[in-house]
Amino acid sequence: xxxxxxxxxxxxxxxxxxxxxxxxxxxxxxxxxxxxxxxxxxxxxxxxxxxxxxxxxxxxxxxxxxxxxxxxxxxxxxxxxxxxxxxxxxxxxxxx
Amino acid sequence: xxxxxxxxxxxxxxxxxxxxxxxxxxxxxxxxxxxxxxxxxxxxxxxxxxxxxxxxxxxxxxxxxxxxxxxxxxxxxxxxxxxxxxxxxxxxxxxxxxxxxxxxxxxxxxxxxxxxxxxxxxxxxxxxxxxxxxxxxxxxxxxxxxxxxxxxxxxxxxxxxxxxxxxxxxxxxxxxxxxxxxxxxxxxxxxxxxxxxxxxxxxxxxxxxxxxxxxxxxxxxxxxxxxxxxxxxxxxxxxxxxxxxxxxxxxxxxxxxxxxxxxxxxxxxxxxxxxxxxxxxxxxxxxxxxxxxxxxxxxxxxxxxxxxxxxxxxxxxxxxxxxxxxxxxxxxxxxxxxxxxxxxxxxxxxxxxxxxxxxxxxxxxxxxxxxxxxxxxxxxxxxxxxxxxxxxxxxxxxxxxxxxxxxxxxxxxxxxxxxxxxxxxxxxxxxxxxxxxxxxxxxxxxxxxxxxxxxxxxxxxxxxxxxxxxxxxxxxxxxxxxxxxxxxxxxxxxxxxxx
Ligand SMILES: [Zn+2]
Numbered sequence: 234x235x236x237x238x239x240x241x242x243x244x245x246x247x248x249x250x251x252x253x254x255x256x257x258x259x260x261x262x263x264x265x266x267x268x269x270x271x272x273x274x275x276x277x278x279x280x281x282x283x284x285x286x287x288x289x290x291x292x293x294x295x296x297x298x299x300x301x302x303x304x305x306x307x308x309x310x311x312x313x314x315x316x317x318x319x320x321x322x323x324x325x326x327x328x329x
Numbered sequence: 330x331x332x333x334x335x336x337x338x339x340x341x342x343x344x345x346x347x348x349x350x351x352x353x354x355x356x357x358x359x360x361x362x363x364x365x366x367x368x369x370x371x372x373x374x375x376x377x378x379x380x381x382x383x384x385x386x387x388x389x390x391x392x393x394x395x396x397x398x399x400x401x402x403x404x405x406x407x408x409x410x411x412x413x414x415x416x417x418x419x420x421x422x423x424x425x426x427x428x429x430x431x432x433x434x435x436x437x438x439x440x441x442x443x444x445x446x447x448x449x450x451x452x453x454x455x456x457x458x459x460x461x462x463x464x465x466x467x468x469x470x471x472x473x474x475x476x477x478x479x480x481x482x483x484x485x486x487x488x489x490x491x492x493x494x495x496x497x498x499x500x501x502x503x504x505x506x507x508x509x510x511x512x513x514x515x516x517x518x519x520x521x522x523x524x525x526x527x528x529x530x531x532x533x534x535x536x537x538x539x540x541x542x543x544x545x546x547x548x549x550x551x552x553x554x555x556x557x558x559x560x561x562x563x564x565x566x567x568x569x570x571x572x573x574x575x576x577x578x579x580x581x582x583x584x585x586x587x588x589x590x591x592x593x594x595x596x597x598x599x600x601x602x603x604x605x606x607x608x609x610x611x612x613x614x615x616x617x618x619x620x621x622x623x624x625x626x627x628x629x630x631x632x633x634x635x636x637x638x639x640x641x642x643x644x645x646x647x648x649x650x651x652x653x654x655x656x657x658x659x660x661x662x663x664x665x666x667x668x669x670x671x672x673x674x675x676x677x678x679x680x681x682x683x684x685x686x687x688x689x690x691x692x693x694x695x696x697x698x699x700x701x702x703x704x705x706x707x708x709x710x711x712x713x714x715x716x717x718x719x720x721x722x723x724x725x726x727x728x729x730x731x732x733x734x735x736x737x738x739x740x741x742x743x744x745x746x747x748x749x750x751x752x753x754x755x756x757x758x759x760x761x762x763x764x765x766x767x768x769x770x771x772x773x774x775x776x777x778x779x780x781x782x783x784x785x786x787x788x789x790x791x792x793x794x795x796x797x798x799x800x801x802x803x804x805x806x807x808x809x810x811x812x813x814x815x816x817x818x819x820x821x822x823x824x825x826x827x828x
Contacts, residue, residue: 247612292620
């Protein structure tokens with residue numbers, strides 16, 4: 234299950250990661266290895282098993298509609314890489 | 330020999346599907362306990378680690394939002410899923426701090442429903458594909474500073490507010506039908522009390538997919554997605570514009586490109602919106618932080634049992650129970666608040682002595698006429714009116730008993746509306762009681778006749794208009810209090826005697 238360079242570039246772009254040419258080769262190998270590892274799961278017969286995305290066995294975990302205090306505004310903004318007054322500042326998001 | 334002509338005048342039909350996003354009026358957000366009242370709060374004050382997607386934070390489903398969505402599903406004749414779950418949708422924009430939106434992909438809460446839409450007496454059944462639950466995004470404020478830098482500011486308050494999405498099948502055939510469909514959905518969410526439905530504030534938003542195809546065929550041209558329609562009128566205008574634009578392109582032999590277009594309200598056109606560099610890659614997968622929902626049927630039954638009566642049912646009941654016309658009943662049930670006010674008035678002690686259907690008819694006339702005019706004029710919501718149902722009932726009884734005539738009744742209603750005083754006091758203070766006493770009216774009639782010899786002469790020459798004029802003069806002198814019928818009689822008597 235080898236990944237192509239194009240696929241690695243695509244994944245990097247989706248993850249908003251800038252990677253060097255050398256990284257691309259490295260990640261090609263590493264990601265392909267990981268996928269290969271998962272291939273071993275194919276050996277299990279799952280024909281009669283329903284798909285699941287959960288391992289907790291929980292269901293219907295819900296909360297009542299009550300308000301609890303939020304964080305103080307300064308705490309909310311404390312990790313902002315870029316802040317302006319009471320807002321997070323980010324690079325321009327063009328109106329689509 | 331007749332050669333069949335390939336005609337340019339092909340008959341096209343319009344094919345529309347709508348996606349409607351409705352903010353639910355829960356107290357708290359969808360996956361955390363922050364207040365959902367985002368618009369009134371200072372920026373970034375309704376925000377917690379879940380809203381920010383901080384490591385280690387854990388979302389929990391708001392049960393109320395699930396129940397509201399089930400209510401909507403039931404109102405739209407949908408199946409309520411037995412198994413449902415949430416999915417993660419990758420979304421690399423800064424209006425969601427997590428970098429993804431928790432939505433529903435392949436297991437929506439409700440699916441496979443329909444509603445009937447009546448447009449110009451034709452009923453069309455619009456199928457509902459699905460109703461699912463997701464979260465709203467942050468508000469972005471686009472800025473340009475004095476250095477000419479362009480950037481955005483993020484207010485996270487709105488992020489995580491429960492958003493219900495209703496998706497229709499492409500069963501809508503005209504912009505007018507789209508408008509009706511939307512108004513019906515709007516009425517349902519208002520009746521269910523699950524959203525403010527405020528379109529200007531974005532609590533009720535609509536995107537459309539629209540294409541055209543040769544009538545009788547099933548293969549449509551490319552469809553166009555239309556956004557930025559912020560009112561029922563805008564939806565109608567944008568879709569009309571787009572239906573026309575697509576027809577013109579095809580007639581010129583041009584290609585309709587598959588794209589997203591935005592409605593520009595002040596120019597009344599749609600414009601192409603910048604297409605993304607590469608297609609969306611949402612990479613949906615089941616949300617690992619939210620265990621799935623298993624919806625027992627008795628939960629559904631419980632919700633079904635507590636569903637309020639919806640507009641159409643109420644309208645039909647008003648016709649049946651109160652003998653109102655379908656037209657009046659439709660107007661009265663347009664909003665639940667008005668319908669509720671109507672019924673509370675009917676139950677007021679004041680109206681108990683009138684026959685039910687008579688009271689309903691009189692009340693309906695007052696509410697849809699003068700009262701409605703006053704509400705619109707002052708832009709006051711009916712739930713805030715100073716006129717209590719009992720006060721309204723008393724006014725109607727005074728008018729019905731001929732204590733005041735209609736024109737005085739309107740004056741009383743207006744003063745009541747402005748001041749909150751009761752009808753009895755207003756009638757006394759403003760001296761509005763009807764003059765029904767013949768000798769009192771006779772005196773005023775004599776004044777009017779004396780002051781208007783021309784009209785008298787006209788009447789004697791057979792001009793019926795002159796009588797109306799004289800009645801008007803009596804009304805003017807009596808400040809509208811004289812009984813109109815008695816006045817007309819007395820004028821006639823006087824003029825005959827005067828011969
Ligand atoms: Zn929160």
